Amino acid sequence: MNRIRLVVNGREREIEVEACKLLVHAVREDVGLTGTHVGCLTGDCGACTVLVDGASVKSCSVLAVQADGAEITTIEGVAGDDELHPVQRAFWDEFGFQCGYCLPGMLLTARELLDRMPDPDDDAIVQAINGNLCRCTGYGSILRSIRCAATRMAASGEPAEEAS
Amino acid sequence: MITKNFAYHAPADLHGVVTALSAASGTAVVLGGGTMLVPDMTHGKTVADVVVDLSRAGLSGITLDGGGGPHDGPVADDGVSDGRVADGRVADGRVADGRVADGGVVVVGATTTYAHVLSDPRSRTLAPLLRRVAGGVTGGPQIRNKGTIGGSACYANPSSEVPAALVALGARLRLASAGGTREVAAGDFFTGAFATARRPGEVLAAIALPAPTGPCPGYTKLKLNESSWPIATAACVPGPDGALRVALGAVAATPLLVTLDPPEAGVADPAWRAHVREVVDAALAEPWSDVLADGDYRRRVAPVVAVRAVADALQQAEGES
Ligand SMILES: Cc1cc2nc3c(=O)[nH]c(=O)nc-3n(C[C@H](O)[C@H](O)[C@H](O)COP(=O)(O)OP(=O)(O)OC[C@H]3O[C@@H](n4cnc5c(N)ncnc54)[C@H](O)[C@@H]3O)c2cc1C
Ligand code: FES
Ligand code: FES
Numbered sequence: 001m002n003r004i005r006l007v008v009n010g011r012e013r014e015i016e017v018e019a020c021k022l023l024v025h026a027v028r029e030d031v032g033l034t035g036t037h038v039g040c041l042t043g044d045c046g047a048c049t050v051l052v053d054g055a056s057v058k059s060c061s062v063l064a065v066q067a068d069g070a071e072i073t074t075i076e077g078v079a080g081d082d083e084l085h086p087v088q089r090a091f092w093d094e095f096g097f098q099c100g101y102c103l104p105g106m107l108l109t110a111r112e113l114l115d116r117m118p119d120p121d122d123d124a125i126v127q128a129i130n131g132n133l134c135r136c137t138g139y140g141s142i143l144r145s146i147r148c149a150a151t152r153m154a155a156s157g158e159p160a161e162e163a164s
Numbered sequence: 165m166i167t168k169n170f171a172y173h174a175p176a177d178l179h180g181v182v183t184a185l186s187a188a189s190g191t192a193v194v195l196g197g198g199t200m201l202v203p204d205m206t207h208g209k210t211v212a213d214v215v216v217d218l219s220r221a222g223l224s225g226i227t228l229d230g231g232g233g234p235h236d237g238p239v240a241d242d243g244v245s246d247g248r249v250a251d252g253r254v255a256d257g258r259v260a261d262g263r264v265a266d267g268g269v270v271v272v273g274a275t276t277t278y279a280h281v282l283s284d285p286r287s288r289t290l291a292p293l294l295r296r297v298a299g300g301v302t303g304g305p306q307i308r309n310k311g312t313i314g315g316s317a318c319y320a321n322p323s324s325e326v327p328a329a330l331v332a333l334g335a336r337l338r339l340a341s342a343g344g345t346r347e348v349a350a351g352d353f354f355t356g357a358f359a360t361a362r363r364p365g366e367v368l369a370a371i372a373l374p375a376p377t378g379p380c381p382g383y384t385k386l387k388l389n390e391s392s393w394p395i396a397t398a399a400c401v402p403g404p405d406g407a408l409r410v411a412l413g414a415v416a417a418t419p420l421l422v423t424l425d426p427p428e429a430g431v432a433d434p435a436w437r438a439h440v441r442e443v444v445d446a447a448l449a450e451p452w453s454d455v456l457a458d459g460d461y462r463r464r465v466a467p468v469v470a471v472r473a474v475a476d477a478l479q480q481a482e483g484e485s
Contacts, residue, residue: 002172019172019215022206025165042203046304055279055309061202062310063195065172066217109304130391131304 004068008033009077017064023057024048026064027074035075035104039133046132049105050074056112058131075104078111086156087111087149096145098136106132110146119150166205174217178340178369181221185365186342188214194367195219196275196315199307216367223273223314223369226286230268268375274314274368282308291373292380293333293399297325302391314368320418322357322452323393325385328413331421332381332399333373341366350419357417357452378402379484382477384469385413388456395457396465398473402426402481408474412444415451415466422447424474431475440474441467 001016008031015030022041027050028034039047041060048059051073079085084092087110097103106129113120113128120128125146134142173184185192190213195201197219204210270290272281278298281287287295294313301308316326317337330337330350337348339362353361362368382400387393397413403423412420422443427436444467451459451466 018169020166020169020205022166022202041206043199043303043307046306049306056304056306057310058199058304058306060206061199063172063198063202063215063217066174066195066198066219109306112305126390128305130302131306133391 002065002068004065006031006067006069007071009073015064019063019065021064022060023050023052023062023064023067023072024059026067027059027072030064033074033076037101037104039101044131044133045102046105046109046129047102049108049132051108051112056109073108075107078107085111086153087114087146090149090152091142091145094145094148095141096137097134097142102132102134102136106134106142110149113146114150114153118154120146122147166202167208168211170212171214172217173214174220176220176222178221178223178367181216181218181367182340182342182365184214184216185367188216190214192216192365194318196312196318197277197310199303199311200315200319200321218275218367221275224275224277224280224312225273226276226281226284226290227271227273228268228286228290228375229271229372270373270375272313272371272373274317274370275312276314277310277312278308279305281313290375292376293329293383293401294326294373296380296383297329300385301325302387302393313371317353317371318360318362318368320354320356320358320360321393322417323395323414323454323456325394325397325413327354328397328411328419329383329399330371330373331419332401332409332411334401334409336372337368338370338372339363339366340369345369347372351421354418377404379477379481382473382475382480384472384476386465386469393456396462396469398469400470400473400477402477408477410470410473412448412466412470415462415469416448417450417452420444420447420466422470424470427474427478431471431478437467437471440470444470 003016006013013031017026024038027036036050037047039045043058043061049056050059052067052070087107091097109129109132125143175181175184192214193212195215195217278301281294281298313326316324335350337353339346348361355361385394385397394414396415399411401409403409406426408424410422410424427433448466451462453459
């Protein structure tokens with residue numbers, strides 16, 4: 001067993017994991033946050049996306065021990081308990097999801113894009129989400145949702161990071 | 165879930181890595197970004213007793229080694245040149261006219277990620293082809309944040325982009341083990357589908373590229389859809405004598421290097437296109453076949469991507485002149 005320390009959504013956590021445990025399973029089972037989904041376990045679908053030290057990764061392709069000492073942001077960390085982040089609100093308003101399986105990964109990826117590039121064109125949006133698969137929407141409403149979030153965030157003058 | 169547990173080491177430098185590899189009992193594997201290795205362990209395709217993680221070993225970064233001689237030390241983690249910048253060059257590796265002088269060697273640390281290549285402004289002048297490759301790798305920012313240039317080279321998937329890019333550039337791969345270091349030319353490194361000249365106990369420490377002297381190489385790839393892996397890639401590096409060095413990727417088990425005559429009458433000239441078809445077809449003994457496309461299809465598209473890469477290289481050269 002390996003004892004590792006993580007700061008998950010701002011809270012310090014210490015957990016014991018076997019070296020072979022995937023980060024996605026540690027987040028769900030040991031930290032107890034089940035918003036991060038398990039899909040393909042091959043690195044293709046993006047449902048398991050979390051941020052490690054601010055950079056998005058597919059947590060099925062990272063060992064939990066590798067994240068020792070890191071700051072992790074999961075979907076639970078993008079907004080307060082009773083609020084929606086502007087990106088979540090836009091997905092809600094624009095029907096950016098149906099079953100919601102892809103949603104946690106899609107939202108984190110969309111937020112990372114808007115933090116980096118507040119006014120992305122369609123090519124940049126497609127490039128950003130080309131590692132997040134959605135089997136329900138056909139992507140049209142996802143593109144609309146991200147454009148809508150960008151427009152609203154620009155209008156409110158809030159950069160994505162501070163809006164969370 | 166990975167069903168078999170293993171010992172995990174994350175050494176703090178290259179020496180620690182090669183020591184951990186040589187001391188390992190059982191099967192030891194090297195962990196780069198993990199984008200291939202971790203899922204392969206989950207699915208039981210790779211079973212390891214020991215995992216040696218490179219992420220803390222300081223092997224990331226792009227530096228210019230001005231002397232052109234071998235560079236044996238580990239590559240600086242921060243990617244900052246180690247001070248060996250030759251006369252007349254500014255710190256980011258350019259000479260005054262924006263080009264790198266002949267003879268320099270660009271050292272790309274094995275764990276340099278695609279995202280690092282894209283965010284490091286020095287890659288524009290020092291590794292423009294890798295920069296173009298990195299920008300087109302799919303799998304999302306998540307894969308570009310974690311996937312490494314060295315990991316792609318060592319995985320040697322025929323349907324991937326780094327191997328042919330390294331062959332086009334005439335790269336040399338620096339392999340380290342407890343017994344010392346050696347360099348292998350990219351053309352000799354890729355020995356088959358998912359097979360390389362790397363020996364057990366060796367780690368790829370860095371990739372040495374001749375510093376670019378001309379305009380940005382041409383690059384093109386053919387893929388099925390936005391998130392697909394490539395079916396065929398081509399990189400074109402014009403040589404000083406005018407001959408065009410074109411490396412085709414994903415069309416055979418290993419990268420295919422051909423030399424083409426320059427298109428005197430333009431890339432649309434039917435006679436020149438016939439020359440490309442003839443050269444590529446003769447070189448392509450056994451086209452690669454996988455779920456993305458069968459060998460017949462790849463044989464048909466190989467000369468097409470070669471033509472596109474040449475057209476792209478000529479356009480890059482025009483843009484800069
Ligand atoms: C969804 C998805 C989409 C992708 N799309 C593309 C694409 O469009 N084009 C493309 O070219 N590729 C694509 N890839 C592949 C990607 O380029 C590779 O996954 C990545 O570069 C591998 O690097 P890594 O550091 O993650 O390797 P790892 O997974 O860490 O390792 C891969 C293999 O190399 C070995 N290894 C790694 N580093 C070293 C080293 N320094 N020394 C010795 N051995 C080492 C490991 O032991 C393992 O066998 C995609 C991958 C995914 C998951
Ligand atoms: S579960 Fe990680 S990418 Fe699908
Ligand atoms: S909403 Fe069902 S997979 Fe995207």
